[in-house]
Amino acid sequence: MKQLLSGNEAVARGAYESGVKVASAYPGTPSTEILQNLAKYEGVYAEWAPNEKVAFEVGIGASMAGVRALVAMKHVGLNVAADPFMTFAYTGVNGGFLLACADDPGMHSSQNEQDNRYFARFAMVPLFEPSDSQEAKDMVGVALQVSEEYDTPSILRLTTRVSHSKGIVRMGSPSGTPAKSFSRDRKKYVMIPAYARIRHPMVLERLEKLKGFSERTSLNRIEWGKSSVGIICSGISYQYAKEVIPEASFLKLGVSYPIPEKKIRRFASKVKRLLVVEELEPFLEEQILAMGIRVEGKKYFPRLDEFSPEIVEEGLRKAKLLKPKRVPVTSAPTPPTASLPRPPVMCPGCPHRSFFFALNQAKGIVLSDIGCYTLSVLPPLEAIDSCICMGASISTAHGVAKAIERAQLEEKRPIFAVIGDSTFLHSGVTSLMDVAYNKGNVKVVILDNRTTGMTGGQDHPGTGRTLQGEQTRQVDLPKLVESLGIKRVRVVDPYDLKTTSQVIQEEVSAEEPSVIITNRPCVMMEKFAPGLVHKVDPELCEGCGMCLRLGCPAIVPGEEIPSKKEGGKVRRKAEIDPTLCRGCTVCEQLCKQGAISMAGA
Amino acid sequence: MAKNKNSVKNILIVGVGGQGVILASDILSEVAMLSGLDVKKSEVHGMAQRGGVVSSHVRFGKKVRSPLIPKAEADVLLSFELAEALRWLGFLKLGGRAVVNSQKIVPPIVSTGLAQYPEGAEELLKKSSTSPILVDALGIAEELGNPRLVNTILLGMTSRLLELPEPVWKKVVSQRVPKAFKELNLKAFEKGQSLV
Numbered sequence: 001m002k003q004l005l006s007g008n009e010a011v012a013r014g015a016y017e018s019g020v021k022v023a024s025a026y027p028g029t030p031s032t033e034i035l036q037n038l039a040k041y042e043g044v045y046a047e048w049a050p051n052e053k054v055a056f057e058v059g060i061g062a063s064m065a066g067v068r069a070l071v072a073m074k075h076v077g078l079n080v081a082a083d084p085f086m087t088f089a090y091t092g093v094n095g096g097f098l099l100a101c102a103d104d105p106g107m108h109s110s111q112n113e114q115d116n117r118y119f120a121r122f123a124m125v126p127l128f129e130p131s132d133s134q135e136a137k138d139m140v141g142v143a144l145q146v147s148e149e150y151d152t153p154s155i156l157r158l159t160t161r162v163s164h165s166k167g168i169v170r171m172g173s174p175s176g177t178p179a180k181s182f183s184r185d186r187k188k189y190v191m192i193p194a195y196a197r198i199r200h201p202m203v204l205e206r207l208e209k210l211k212g213f214s215e216r217t218s219l220n221r222i223e224w225g226k227s228s229v230g231i232i233c234s235g236i237s238y239q240y241a242k243e244v245i246p247e248a249s250f251l252k253l254g255v256s257y258p259i260p261e262k263k264i265r266r267f268a269s270k271v272k273r274l275l276v277v278e279e280l281e282p283f284l285e286e287q288i289l290a291m292g293i294r295v296e297g298k299k300y301f302p303r304l305d306e307f308s309p310e311i312v313e314e315g316l317r318k319a320k321l322l323k324p325k326r327v328p329v330t331s332a333p334t335p336p337t338a339s340l341p342r343p344p345v346m347c348p349g350c351p352h353r354s355f356f357f358a359l360n361q362a363k364g365i366v367l368s369d370i371g372c373y374t375l376s377v378l379p380p381l382e383a384i385d386s387c388i389c390m391g392a393s394i395s396t397a398h399g400v401a402k403a404i405e406r407a408q409l410e411e412k413r414p415i416f417a418v419i420g421d422s423t424f425l426h427s428g429v430t431s432l433m434d435v436a437y438n439k440g441n442v443k444v445v446i447l448d449n450r451t452t453g454m455t456g457g458q459d460h461p462g463t464g465r466t467l468q469g470e471q472t473r474q475v476d477l478p479k480l481v482e483s484l485g486i487k488r489v490r491v492v493d494p495y496d497l498k499t500t501s502q503v504i505q506e507e508v509s510a511e512e513p514s515v516i517i518t519n520r521p522c523v524m525m526e527k528f529a530p531g532l533v534h535k536v537d538p539e540l541c542e543g544c545g546m547c548l549r550l551g552c553p554a555i556v557p558g559e560e561i562p563s564k565k566e567g568g569k570v571r572r573k574a575e576i577d578p579t580l581c582r583g584c585t586v587c588e589q590l591c592k593q594g595a596i597s598m599a600g601a
Numbered sequence: 602m603a604k605n606k607n608s609v610k611n612i613l614i615v616g617v618g619g620q621g622v623i624l625a626s627d628i629l630s631e632v633a634m635l636s637g638l639d640v641k642k643s644e645v646h647g648m649a650q651r652g653g654v655v656s657s658h659v660r661f662g663k664k665v666r667s668p669l670i671p672k673a674e675a676d677v678l679l680s681f682e683l684a685e686a687l688r689w690l691g692f693l694k695l696g697g698r699a700v701v702n703s704q705k706i707v708p709p710i711v712s713t714g715l716a717q718y719p720e721g722a723e724e725l726l727k728k729s730s731t732s733p734i735l736v737d738a739l740g741i742a743e744e745l746g747n748p749r750l751v752n753t754i755l756l757g758m759t760s761r762l763l764e765l766p767e768p769v770w771k772k773v774v775s776q777r778v779p780k781a782f783k784e785l786n787l788k789a790f791e792k793g794q795s796l797v
Contacts, residue, residue, distance in 0.1 A: 004634050030645075132641070161668060166630060166640070166641065167640070168634055239668070309671040313671070338684070338688045340687075342652070345653075345708070372651065379715055552709065
């Protein structure tokens with residue numbers, strides 16, 4: 001049977017077919033759908049962990065117990081999980097262990113575009129790079145086999161374009177991989193210095209053996225074409241290059257670490273020019289150069305952003321391997337007025353919007369975090385001053401506050417940290433502990449919308465539901481915060497602008513740290529209540545534009561109001577799109593003319 | 602570009618987050634697969650979907666390599682929104698056709714006066730040599746009884762520009778919509794077909 005699967009769906013299918021029994025992940029674009037899909041297969045235990053480090057360690061445990069395990073995360077998630085990852089590379093596995101890690105070249109939904117292939121080299125573990133959905137599914141099985149055979153964790157490195165592209169995949173049936181059992185082996189798993197010193201040389205020996213695998217595997221294959229040019233590539237770059245210059249000879253690397261040196265030498269000796277076509281960093285190019293082989297790559301292809309067929313074509317043209325650019329035969333050149341900016345925005349009725357509107361009145365320094373609320377940096381709210389990584393808001397705010405205090409800086413603005421519920425549980429808790437323990441004075445806001453919003457609404461320890469849909473225990477945020485030593489904890493309804501502003505003011509004037517928790521759930525999770533839709537009374541609206549300052553997609557400028565003075569500014573009455581309005585009432589509270597009310601009223 | 606390019610059909614579907622672009626490209630891809638062709642489709646999820654620009658590339662033929670359509674190689678541009686049609690026009694190849702829903706979705710950045718919705722977008726489109734097929738799909742959908750039928754109407758129109766078997770289209774559309782709305786969607790599909 002064949003099905004159209006995305007790369008992520010294919011990884012889930014591959015894990016199911018290869019007998020993976022335990023899977024753990026923290027959601028992160030573009031990796032989220034791996035666990036969401038794996039959770040649907042019978043016989044698989046799949047969970048959302050609070051963060052990637054926890055997810056990775058759950059996988060290690062399952063492997064120690066002799067069961068095949070998969071952990072999934074986005075590229076920056078591996079930074080969080082790097083600690084267990086680096087040492088697990090020493091201990092090796094019992095049951096097969098696969099890390100499915102998705103990079104985001106082009107930063108479609110990420111804070112950086114780091115090339116995680118270096119992690120494989122850093123930890124000296126095998127790296128698999130699929131170029132489409134079928135390969136993604138097939139490689140999961142091979143990578144798990146290699147993991148068991150060579151006693152190593154394996155990495156399946158995806159990119160946005162592989163994770164989120166769909167292709168036709170041939171389904172297989174699940175193989176009965178017998179689970180082993182937990183076997184005590186202290187010198188293998190207890191990494192005290194004395195035992196770690198035994199394991200490190202074994203890592204180097206293993207790497208030599210893996211080089212042999214890399215030479216033999218058909219995942220690293222030569223496709224002979226013209227001898228004038230040979231192209232080495234991995235991942236999605238293979239598909240682009242193959243489309244643009246199909247006549248070339250190709251060395252396609254499915255296992256891109258360790259590289260098959262002999263195969264590369266043989267390939268290089270048979271072609272006149274050798275090029276590496278790889279997205280992001282010169283990972284392969286530098287290793288091949290270090291072998292003393294003449295190879296070209298980043299001279300022609302960018303180190304930034306994701307590739308496309310055009311970018312690969314352009315590079316090959318620079319390398320004089322393709323004829324000069326023909327004028328693209330487009331029938332319709334894009335008119336200059338076409339570039340309407342359409343930045344991503346918070347949804348109509350989003351509880352974050354009204355909170356930031358109230359927060360802006362406090363005129364503070366706002367250290368923020370990663371989630372939908374990061375969008376508040378854009379106009380018209382322009383409410384935050386930083387976003388570094390998951391959990392950084394509270395600790396950076398603490399640093400700012402301490403620096404101002406110790407350096408006696410002229411700074412009267414209050415210091416805020418703003419963090420979502422899922423991000424707080426991911427890695428904000430320890431930061432808040434730091435603030436309480438070290439007597440900081442930071443005003444921490446937890447925007448609790450009871451979901452992981454930006455990745456599409458995943459459950460977490462604060463939602464009371466598991467990935468596989470079971471009811472479960474729920475973190476009590478106010479109690480958790482209090483237990484860390486925070487005395488001032490306030491829960492506010494962010495749709496109530498007046499009270500929210502008042503609470504913010506009260507907390508700002510307190511000489512100790514405090515936590516404000518907002519209590520409205522994400523509107524994407526709520527059933528639309530048509531009865532609450534609001535409308536503008538055109539008789540009363542004076543076009544003052546106050547409601548438009550919220551930046552709500554449901555409020556649009558409508559009918560013109562002619563200016564009283566000649567040449568004066570033309571005002572427009574506000575209109576509310578009834579298909580978008582969720583009835584949050586925030587615009588109603590802002591309207592001084594009382595022109596906005598519930599549509600039915 | 603590639604030697605096999607003539608055997609690969611490229612359809613770029615664009616719109617604004619939440620409009621159903623991805624469902625439409627899922628349906629089209631499924632139809633191509635069930636017609637015995639190789640298919641790839643690609644789009645970006647996550648941040649962009651929050652009211653941002655959404656584009657989905659669908660390619661099918663004997664063998665498809667890249668999941669992305671190169672610029673100026675799309676056979677059909679299907680736009681769910683007027684200004685989005687202008688943005689992506691450069692992807693159309695010579696002789697390619699644009700199917701455009703004339704609905705305007707004005708982003709908040711325009712409401713707050715920081716940008717302008719392209720003036721005379723319809724005229725600009727009509728002036729281009731793509732002989733665009735402009736349609737008020739939302740109006741038609743409302744006439745048929747449900748604004749959510751926009752998607753199916755536009756697919757019905759697009760189906761007339763592609764050589765994929767009609768029974769397969771109808772089968773996939775029937776499977777992909779809620780059961781209670783199956784008949785209505787088939788009617789909307791046929792309405793779309795009649796417009797091209």
